[in-house]
Amino acid sequence: MSVEQPESTAPPEGSVEESSSDPSRRAFIASTAVVGGAVVTSGLAVGPSVFGAEAAAAAEAAPTSRVSLSVNGRRHTVTVDNRTSLLDLLREHLDLTGSKKGCNAGACGACTVLVDGRRVNSCLTLAVRLDGAEITTVEGLAKGERLHPLQQAFIDQDAFQCGFCTPGQIMSGVGCVQEGHTGSPEEIREFRSGNICRCGCYVKIVRAVEQAAHGK
Template sequence: MTDREHIAGSSHPLPPSAISRRTVLQLAGGSASFAVIPGVSAQPAPAPGDPGKVLQRVRLIVNGEARELELDPRQSLLDLLRETLDLTGTKKGCNQGACGACTVLLNGRRVVSCLTLAAMHDGAEIVTIEGLAEGEELHPLQSAFIEHEGLQCGFCTPGQIMSGVACIAEGHAGSPEEIQFWMSGNICRCGAYPGIVAAMAEAAGAG
């Protein structure tokens, strides 16, 4: 009969001197795994990939197409666009609302989609960079960005253009200084600001 059998309740236990430290530690670990809190029944562990999320049904019009989705109410509009709808033109930069790379139009107004909960905008109309062109014809601001080289690496460009479209529609593109002020929430780490301002001025008819 083993030490484990003796300590577990044999009618002929070994004297304390015959019990090793290793045996005590092994049994203590084993006993802990069978501990039961009185009045609480054991519950099976949740299956992997099933965290018990409550989904919310949301209807959106994205780039002119009606979409009905079931989503986690905590999901950002940015993650919905990129991960669910595969519209990866909208970029995830800082994910804190500070760089503007994720700017899209929400009911005609520019928003940073990383800080916008998709579930809060049931019935809203969303326009992303993929929805600006008319078939093969680029939006005037897209063409102006190309002409004035308003980009280098291009990572911030979708957010710059979406913010620029809204900025022009808001009437905030009357001068280079006004453009710089109202576009200050969009950061270009390459420093292509002169081209961005020139492109917006041309598209707005201000230059």
Template structure:
């Protein structure tokens, strides 16, 4: 009875050396890798990216006029600039925090025309003519916004990093009428993450502001 082994498992004849003519498997792999690198470096990089340096350096920008915390502003920005970066880097409004920068934590929440948005996912150039409200625009002089005061009354924060986004989201939640119960508030505030775990007190602050207490 004979057993036929797969080609890769058949041992070479005793005393047989690798062929002296033609590329070996090792040589073939090494050569292919080297050639591939040359193709990528010379063909793709050299051909498509470096052939037109001016195209690579071109940055498209646009002008946008918007009202931020009651002040009309007109700026020219890179079309890729997020509202969050515009607020923080251009306007110096650093209350809106950059957490995940992917719309998952809610630390950057602001109001645009009264509706809450994740400013890290919102392109600034698309906000022509809108009104933006950040945490800096809530207080009236020394008079805090009712939800800001409620956060203090209920001790609804610890480290405070998420607090600006929580407050703006809470205001949006109240304006949208999603405060019928603690469960409803939790549901509609679920996009705002508090790493310190102050959720119970945050809900109480929103309830207090909505007039449920």
């Protein structure tokens, strides 16, 4: 009497059996997708990176301060992010765009203004540190239709070309005159060396400062 042997269920040679409890790599990849910034893996949705969420939360909770200061003789009280520079306060909050954002790193002098009579790079100066300060920008130099002597000297000496650096050059020159650093062309150049003119008008700029300081 013959006994029929059960049919073998072993996988063909060279094949890999897939277990329902241990899905294959292909099945795993197929079940993983990235949709709209969320990762969906085997039915589990994971939202955007927790690091991105933390950054967004930090931006929303950025500390602010109330600052009161005088700009060109007019008192302003504003609430700003504590990281706001004086340059951004002037340009973005007070709409005084004469001070230019050049390098935004204190290397070109295009943003020079006077704070309590002293020259500063406004891009490197935090607005929150200036509560009660007196700020003078290029917009505050002229008296009505009468230009400041240095503004007039820049015109007389043709001391500008593209004009982008001119507001910072003029403000630095005003500070230089007030500080008494105008004894010679060499001294003027030394004490204004932080102001860059990419058009190369340095000789005429020095002459303009001399004219404003000594009436030459």
